[in-house]
Amino acid sequence: DGGITQSPKYLFRKEGQNVTLSCEQNLNHDAMYWYRQDPGQGLRLIYYSQIVNDFQKGDIAEGYSVSREKKESFPLTVTSAQKNPTAFYLCASMTRERAGELFFGEGSRLTVL
Amino acid sequence: KQEVTQIPAALSVPEGENLVLNCSFTDSAIYNLQWFRQDPGKGLTSLLLIQSSQREQTSGRLNASLDKSSGRSTLYIAASQPGDSATYLCAVQPGGSYIPTFGRGTSLIVHP
Numbered sequence: 001d002g003g004i005t006q007s008p009k010y011l012f013r014k015e016g017q018n019v020t021l022s023c024e025q026n027l028n029h030d031a032m033y034w035y036r037q038d039p040g041q042g043l044r045l046i047y048y049s050q051i052v053n054d055f056q057k058g059d060i061a062e063g064y065s066v067s068r069e070k071k072e073s074f075p076l077t078v079t080s081a082q083k084n085p086t087a088f089y090l091c092a093s094m095t096r097e098r099a100g101e102l103f104f105g106e107g108s109r110l111t112v113l
Numbered sequence: 114k115q116e117v118t119q120i121p122a123a124l125s126v127p128e129g130e131n132l133v134l135n136c137s138f139t140d141s142a143i144y145n146l147q148w149f150r151q152d153p154g155k156g157l158t159s160l161l162l163i164q165s166s167q168r169e170q171t172s173g174r175l176n177a178s179l180d181k182s183s184g185r186s187t188l189y190i191a192a193s194q195p196g197d198s199a200t201y202l203c204a205v206q207p208g209g210s211y212i213p214t215f216g217r218g219t220s221l222i223v224h225p
Binding site for chain 1: 144145147149154155156157158159162164202204206211212213215216217218
């Protein structure tokens with residue numbers, strides 16, 4: 001089945017550590033996104049990529065980094081510079097060939113201890 | 114900058130009611146509008162997508178309409194069930210960009 005796989009589903013991190021969240025899609029989509037979701041805040045865009053080897057900062061990119069070396073993969077690294085990293089992280093992908101329908105993964109919940 | 118507003122923020126109804134969720138947007142130059150459902154602790158599930166040239170889309174008990182000129186979309190849920198309890202979000206994708214703008218969602222509780 002085609003879809004987006006995020007891992008791990010739950011992650012605990014000590015302060016000062018970098019962590020990487022995985023996002024893999026087998027939908028052959030060009031565009032991929034990372035969102036952060038906090039209670040009462042709605043979805044906020046961290047980074048997006050429209051094509052391999054290219055990505056752009058979203059609204060809250062500080063303290064995060066990404067790479068897009070393969071079409072199907074868009075990992076997100078939460079660095080120690082991110083002051084409040086505890087949140088629910090969502091990966092999404094989209095292609096304009098399907099009227100721009102956006103698909104999401106199941107999310108990764110990061111907790112900083 | 115596109116702004117998307119969803120009203121109400123929360124809604125509690127008895128089972129069996131027909132209900133309407135609203136989504137309004139400020140810039141009518143959109144490519145599409147998409148409705149999602151999110152269960153607690155889960156990702157977003159796509160419910161309906163309306164392209165800018167369309168007026169409505171239907172899937173089972175769900176019907177979404179789009180009025181670009183007034184900047185509004187509604188999601189109609191017929192004969193609501195407890196299993197419909199979730200947060201419903203709308204997202205508007207602009208015509209010249211790949212970046213959708215999301216509303217904050219409507220939290221729906223359908224009680225037996």
